[in-house]
Amino acid sequence: MTRSSTVNQESTAFKPEKLIQGERFGSSINVDEINAFLESSPEKRDETQALIQEIVEDPILKTDSSIYDKGKPEERAMTARKISRLALYMEHDIKTARKHFKGTDLIEELQKDTESKLPALNNKDLSIFDKRLSLLHNIDPQLGTRVGVHLGLFGNCIKGNGTNEQIHYWLQERGSSFMKGIYGCFGMTELGHGSNVARLQTRATYNPSSDTFTLQTPDLLATKFWIGGAANSATHCSVYARLIVEGRDYGIKTFVVPLRNPETFQLFPGVAVGDIGHKMGRNGIDNGWIQFHHVVIPREYMLSRFTQVIPSKTPGGKAAVRTQPQLDQISGYSALLSGRVNMVMDSFRFGSKFAIIGARYAVGRQQFANAGQSESQLIDYPLHQYRVLPQIAVPYLVSPVAFKLLDRYYSTLDELYRVSSPATFDETGLSIVSRKLKNLFIDSASLKATNTWLVSEVIDQLRQSCGGQGYSSYNAFGKGYEDWVVQCTWEGDNNILSLSSAKSILKKFAASRRGIFDRSLDSSSFNYLEPPFVRAVLTGQETASLSQLQDYTKVWAIALVKFLNHLAKLVDVTKDLDSVAKLLVLVSKFHALHSMLQAYYEKLNSPKNSHVTDAATETLLWDIYRLFSLFFIDKHSGEFQQFKVFTPDQISQTVQPKFFELLPKVRESIIPLTDAFKLPDGMINAPIGYFDGDIYHNYFNEILQQNPVDSADTPPCADLFTRMLNRRSEFHYVFGGSVETELINKK
């Protein structure tokens, strides 16, 4: 009874494809304009579309529903195949960006250029490939990570901590930037320490006599743990270890440690590696543990941009350590910053995938009716609108802030590289960039935490909104959730990140109360801390309303000020930030929501940036904005009332009615709104969410394809079951239940 079935297909009562297509054709919303808005410009939109097409049509990179039946070993092998395929795309992408295909081979040239005469790879050179990777994350997150650990974490650790020569050597000469020569992993976390990097226990002891370091794992707890790539694929590891020189402990520094011979993949002596085994998700990543038993590396393998070990010039003399503490700290941030910034982008893309599935099923699925009527589409139930529409709004509100953050990350890192390079060294520049980095850290921490949490909720809520079908692996929610949620834990646990960003915000608030505010650095995401605004809020001159569009951002600014003021008073009494940690986590969330609304508002409010010309489309995009703001005000109405942003009656009479009014309006455009993400079926891999809307046939066919029926066969457990069902009694009663103690089968 599928497309190829014997039963009359026409008798099918529901026609979800007609409903979905009908809504599509009946709408005047300009889906292309929305897509340009979401992808940040028409040019980038076209680039994204071209890359997506390449991915879903590549015979090795594409992913289909067979992935849902795969176990860990198969996922591992598949991911490895994809990585080796991706290496070829990388070369192409770099050559495309540099428009250099002929004459010489660009990659070979870059590798041979030992004197660094050629301009090194920069963000522009990598922009195509980086986007390809970000899109691949959407179809197969484990692939994105298994490569991302090498290119992102390992590479950025070197970029952030290495001297220019070291950067050139490892990334260019050795080829790691081109996925050639060596393959890196990132060895920070240990079994005993994750969030508390400062207390890692792996030791790198300097040996003056041989001008080398010895890497040592002192005990079980110091085992490097969770290291992506370590179990199978990595040849090198950027190891976070305590620098010990002349008996003194200088704290955590970074070292490049060879693990395996890149030609044979055999482990080097002293290196012990194991697989940490099955995980909730992303089993295609070969996370491993590493122990070092007296592993020796040259001094030059310590990354030395900000800290150097200086051998004694006289034999037997003492080695010295030179360090720039402030910069050293910055460098600590930098390796992880990239991941956090990218996770905000992932939140946009991954969220959009589930928004599509949830929306199409909600429109195509019918259930319940008043007598005599045809059954209602789920999305016409107000409850379903409440459950689904705000979740669809989430990726909309993530997109502008994600692109903004990425740009800011690139420009700040470029600046850091420049002012800290010997040739262009600039002391004042360094101090400015270090404050910019600090702000970037606050914003990215709060946005990473908030958005990865929001998307967990998106997946979870939308799965439930699809009823039983949401629980079928073939509809993507299960694996999606399992793969996604680790984003809330790794590269900075969300609670830790929220705490640390909120603590910084609270400090900024205290400064603002003393009239201190740096307009040049803080004016964007921290504008609610401008002293006049803070004063106006706290004296009641500035009050919350929802009449103008920008009010929907501003209420969050007002809420933040009142919230921070409440917190500051509590801390004044308790003198203990930890005791208000629950509230601090919320402050970070409010800060992120405010940044998201602000970035969205600024973008949509500027015709030049929004690329939206159609009036109805623009109105819809403003409705999404208002919906998002209202949904979270309602969700946090506890805080909004407690801190007297709104009175109880304003919640009942303004916030909630406005919110409930919007839902049916936005509902009208749910299909164009999700079509506008422009993800092809091959990137969705969930038959209840495919474009044609033929939900039931698509789904049933998928099930048949992955689970072919062989009716002649008896089921796998038949033997066991027939024996069980036809068993005789346990004790034969003629013997008074005492002799025959074993089971007798009829057969």
Add this chain to the structure above:
Amino acid sequence: MTRSSTVNQESTAFKPEKLIQGERFGSSINVDEINAFLESSPEKRDETQALIQEIVEDPILKTDSSIYDKGKPEERAMTARKISRLALYMEHDIKTARKHFKGTDLIEELQKDTESKLPALNNKDLSIFDKRLSLLHNIDPQLGTRVGVHLGLFGNCIKGNGTNEQIHYWLQERGSSFMKGIYGCFGMTELGHGSNVARLQTRATYNPSSDTFTLQTPDLLATKFWIGGAANSATHCSVYARLIVEGRDYGIKTFVVPLRNPETFQLFPGVAVGDIGHKMGRNGIDNGWIQFHHVVIPREYMLSRFTQVIPSKTPGGKAAVRTQPQLDQISGYSALLSGRVNMVMDSFRFGSKFAIIGARYAVGRQQFANAGQSESQLIDYPLHQYRVLPQIAVPYLVSPVAFKLLDRYYSTLDELYRVSSPATFDETGLSIVSRKLKNLFIDSASLKATNTWLVSEVIDQLRQSCGGQGYSSYNAFGKGYEDWVVQCTWEGDNNILSLSSAKSILKKFAASRRGIFDRSLDSSSFNYLEPPFVRAVLTGQETASLSQLQDYTKVWAIALVKFLNHLAKLVDVTKDLDSVAKLLVLVSKFHALHSMLQAYYEKLNSPKNSHVTDAATETLLWDIYRLFSLFFIDKHSGEFQQFKVFTPDQISQTVQPKFFELLPKVRESIIPLTDAFKLPDGMINAPIGYFDGDIYHNYFNEILQQNPVDSADTPPCADLFTRMLNRRSEFHYVFGGSVETELINKK
């Protein structure tokens, strides 16, 4: 570097086992008394402990960490083996309950007793086995369900809809109650209809000439879908289908339809069955789809307690249908009621498992310290207390209401059976029992929905509280979540259940406003609707406070009344219940929270029922009660303020301070509080949560055991990776990048 490692174990910095054991020995809390409180009595506690021991030591029923690496086929086979093992336990358990082991074989006797002279199996006969099943659900939920579909859903469908003869025939004679003879599945859901049972499309058309029915699946959407047991194990199915007699559609009735020959397991003609494949969790259950192509069954296979087809007495005459509409409806409930009631019990047990893991890790794990100090235990961070302790309180608050609900379910169903049996038929009794059933339906729907949601949250929050270790499959959270969350969807989707229970509560509220309240039926869980109380709340005579212990329940009663009053006004205006559906879902949650607090209060307040004599232990249990109430007031402070139960200042000055005061107090006893669930390691299967507290060694050993290290080996992807890393460039530059288009490898 494990127990069997070469590196000095003593150098291990952290000693989590000392911390955990220290807290255990340093506490005077009476863990045995708490366990009796949780298990509802000392006798039941002992029974539970004995059964748990049997389960974790049974060579086939026990489950270990190897389960986390298993794929669907292995999980299926393992579950089938466990089922056939369980069949033997079942006989024993029935014989034990009846104290009948000698002389005759009880099971054979019951099967042979075609005249039903012997008393049929009752709840007492099955009590041991039912508890065994409930405990098994905790260690391996898929096993519980794969059996539960047969014994629970299939069996209860027959019990609720069959005549006494049919009940006797199918359950006793054919042996299905003893897991003999036949194995049933439950065929309600179709691809096109889940929640809306009334619109199912499978047809059972009466054939007067042969006095039979023909079962027919008219189209793809009418395919029976999700049917647990259908793919592999079932021989029979209780099918929900439209009864068509003489061209008239009588709506949905139930039929027993043979699917496979119990001796050979071959499918009967006309029956098409397939596997619905991989699911987010519980892959050991063989969920399948079924299509009927002209399948003929005798008229007697329709379950006819409340609806009968009466063949014409004259050849060629018209068949008639006799039905008792009111009872017919009740019978619809009854098959699903048992599942819902059991899911509340599951919530207690499953939640407790994760509470243990989260608690032990929180006490044993240390992270961060002020300079020079040893690192803090996670649980000493106020944020961690906030994240962990309320989640531990959840299973505590579920237990009393779960036991109460189970008792009420058994007694009500016994009553229904009695008053609707021909020999003891009682018209008035029937009308009373039907109202009792209705109340049971409201309570069980609201408790099932609320508690399955709460436990999803328990698992998710506690996983995050364990950082990276929570994401390792071996620590149980991943599989636990994947297995658990379907409880929010099946046997009544949580949102649908919440809506329907809240709608009934709102009706009761309206009645109460008119002075109508049935003290004999409604006095327990609906006591907040007593007209004088409602009046007192709405006139402001009764206001919320938190001075007495019972106030912590009463505030919820007050909140419910105000909430319902707000709702009633909204509905008065809109005349549309659907438009306030979001609020209705919350009403159902508030109702459940109130019932949980109420049941807990009543139990702990009565020394006879609580079995708690130790004063410190009692205080602790009251602290848990207050903590739970305050946590949810704070979580719902939006509603509490909006409906003016508390003012914003009361939230800031009373609720939150009281709540934050309790956290460090309860924290002191977190180890005894979770030890008190008395789950052995074999039921936890998460090395970071084992009793001895030796977190790191247990965990690392588990990983080594499931992923043995063979260092001599090169990793599985080595070939691919060496080829990739050592590849030459794509286009050979001497040819200007135009000739050699294929990759050249060095090797």
